[in-house]
Amino acid sequence: MQGLFAEESLSCRAARVLVDGLNDMVLDYAIPPGMDGVTRGSRVEVPLRGRGATGTVLCLVPPEAQWGGSLRPLRRLVNEEPVVSPVLMDLAEWASRYYAVPVEQMIRCIVPEPVRQERHEEKTRKIAVLTNWPDDDKLNKINSRAPRQAHILRYLHRTTEKRAPLADLGGTAALNPCRALEKQGFVRIEEENVHRDPAGEETFAQSEPLQLNDEQELVLKAVLTATDAGDSKPMLLQGVTGSGKTEVYLQAAQHAMEQGKGVLILVPEISLTPQTMARFKSRFAEHQGSVAILHSAMSDGERFDEWHSIRRGKARIAIGPRSALFAPVQNLGLIIVDEEHDGSYKQENSPRYHGRDLAVLRARMEGAAILLGSATPSLESLQNARIGKYTLLRMDKRADGQHLPLTRVLDMRTEAKDKRNLGILSERLRMAIEDRLRKQQQVILLLNRRGFARALQCPDCGHVAHCEHCALPMTYHATENRLVCHLCGFRAVVPLCCPECSSNNILLEGYGTQKVEAVLRRCFPQARLQRVDADVTTRKNALRDILNDFRAGKTDILLGTQMIAKGLDFPRVTLVGVLNADLGLNIPDPRAAERTFQLLTQVAGRAGRGELDGEVIVQTYSPQSCAIQFARRHDTDGFAENELGLRRQFDFPPFCHMAVLTVRSPQEEMARFSLETLHKRLMSKLPPQVQVSDPLPAPIARAYGQFRYQCTFKAPSARIIADIVSAEIAAMQFGDEIIATLDIDAYSFM
Ligand code: ADP
Ligand code: ZN
Ligand code: ZN
Secondary structure (H helix, E strand, O other), X not given: OHHHHHHXXXXXXXXXXXXXXXXXXXXXXXXXXXXXXXXXXXXXXXXXXXXXXXXXXXXXEOHHHOOOOOOOEOOEEOOOOOOOOHHHHHHHHHHHHHOOOOHHHHHHHHOOHHHHHOOOOOOXXXXXXXXXXXXXXHHHHHHHHOHHHHHHHHHHHHOOOOEEEHHHHOHHHHHHHHHHHHHHXXXXXXXXXXXXXXXXXXXXXXXXXXXXXXXXXXXXXXXXHHHHHOOOOOEEEEEOOOOOHHHHHHHHHHHHHHOOOEEEEEOOOHHHOHHHHHHHHHHOOOOOOXXXXXXXXXOHHHHHHHHHHHHOOOOOEEEEOHHHHHOOOOOEEEEEEOOOOOXXXXXXXXXXXXXXXXXXXXXXHHOOEEEEEEOOOOHHHHHHHHOOOOEEEEEOOOOOOOOOOXXXXXXXXXXXXXXXXXXXXXXXXXXXXXXXXXXXXXXXXXXXXXOOEOEEEOOOOOOEOEOOOOOOEOEEEOOOOEEEOOOOOOEEEOOOOOOOOOOOOOEEEXXXXXXXXXXXXXXXXXXXXXXXOOOHHHOOOHHHHHHHHHHOOOOOEEEEOHHHOOOOOOOOEEEXXXXXXXXXOOOOOOOHHHHHHHHHHHHHOOOOOOOOOOEEEEEEOOOOXXXXXXXXXXXXXXXXXXXXXXXHHHOOOOOOEEEEEEEEEOOHHHHHHHHHHHHHHHHHHOOOOOEEOOOEEEEEEEEOOEEEEEEEEEEOOHHHHHHXXXXXXHHHOXXXXXXXXXXXXOOOOO
């Protein structure tokens, strides 16, 4: 009777469902009897157009809001527990409005595909357990009748735990004999869950907390106080490279965990930061399974298991890049954003959210403390600290007592006149490398570029080989002897003569890591040299292995792209050479100087981390630039002061919000006309405090076979831009030929 009553009261409620894949279509469904678990954030199956569909419950609708009794019922509740927590639902809805993207796109970020599809059932394996050991007589009988069964019995008897996975007993071939043994009462077959661990093969030795120095102690105290109080005012930790930030993170995480709270640690793209991950795995090695790693290179199965392990509260600490900010950490007490200035926190395709900014919001929603750490904080965060929105914490001393390295800036315009100069390698840098090799110390060389050489250029007419689809210079790759477009992947053969003027002098201009590698091998034939770039590290764990070899002293020189600039800690590196510091300075982007400063400071932090003093040599064609001069003096405050002045003068972020509207089409005329029309309409709709640029071809005017036109906005708040521009895009009702995208708080202006 009681059951019947409950069913009646439930059947007059309805669930408002965001149906998957239907552009934020929302439909109401009745909650049928027996589905009491349905709530905001539940994943459900619904009837739709004679078929089924899945969706996420946005909210429950009270009875009086229903349309009569005609609602169709939900088909099924996919998971008993709601998959998306109330806070993450709030975060999704907030981000959807702020970044002007469908809520569904945000929910897709929160619930990883394998979890959403429920496709990856938990992986189990069969185990044979010995329950009864037959006497000799019986065993002999089994042996003569079914030798395989006897073999399995003996094998199990020899194991210490009297059990073994079927896989060890001959796989599927062992199933029937085991079943027969089960019937006779000697063996029991059990199912066991297998956790697919992305760090599976690796073992981590437990590391002990270090005795903190005074600066670290103060910072840790502030973080613990905030964690205990649930104070979510962001703390910005500006700590020079080597000041021991990671040690503070580890101890803060440990404290939160001891208080029964969960911890979320965001790091730049994780394949670039294997050391940070390893340090967390080691520190918490004794708490098996307490640290979950999330990253893009994981298999669906691994992602499924790690997600559920966090969701169930087994893993208390989740580490991952940008998207990990949505990890379902239980009872979240602390969020740490390492290298908070890093560009990889901004997602460059839809939804174009900023991981650090959403982390700050999540902390506020959950009442968790949040610590943003960097040696070179973003100007956004520094400005927030100046106006008191963030609390500034500092660590100005290196924890290992070392000096910051001495930095020399070499003007390549004058160096180039030196006859002994090898183009990309100045004589002074060459001598410095030779000196370290002689002393058996290690060298890191940074070249922020990929491929053998940048572009193919004709010295007679200046013709440069461009991608047919993207209008960008193509890059020569020696291994396959092809020109490759790094934007779309288009490949072309290398022409024998110039397509413009037929000159035979056409040659490779610029330098890539492969070409520098060739120069270095000629220069230092005895040195053990390892190149690190995206081409070398495509294999899983390749970067980790290379870095382990370098750490073990099996390599003398590490030559690489910006991926070696981050967070690495090698005590025997005493020289860092930056081969071309100008790269990235001369692009149309308000953050170009900031990025160059950050890269140079980061890479300089790799030198002299052990007992030995470090030296940094920076080769540049623009030695006078602020980014290079302030980086030379390790003067983060000076740079920030100067750059913030410029940003304020030109009204750039953080003094305004900037957004980029891009319209793409395979037809150039359509792209141009559509943006011009949209622009005209916006000019009459947007309030005067929004500045709008002219509609123009984008710096990358053509990509993936589409023409790109864009205009940029500046406004005191992002919301005015998002609301008005997205409404106007929707009102235009563009066909399939035209794609309009809006990037709020844009980091890329190409
Ligand atoms: P950051 O993350 O700020 O670059 P790390 O945490 O990597 O700095 O620390 C730099 C080095 O100093 C590491 O080798 C680390 O083990 C060491 N270190 C950190 N804190 C201490 C401390 N309190 N005492 C001694 N060594 C420390
Ligand atoms: Zn030519
Ligand atoms: Zn291309």
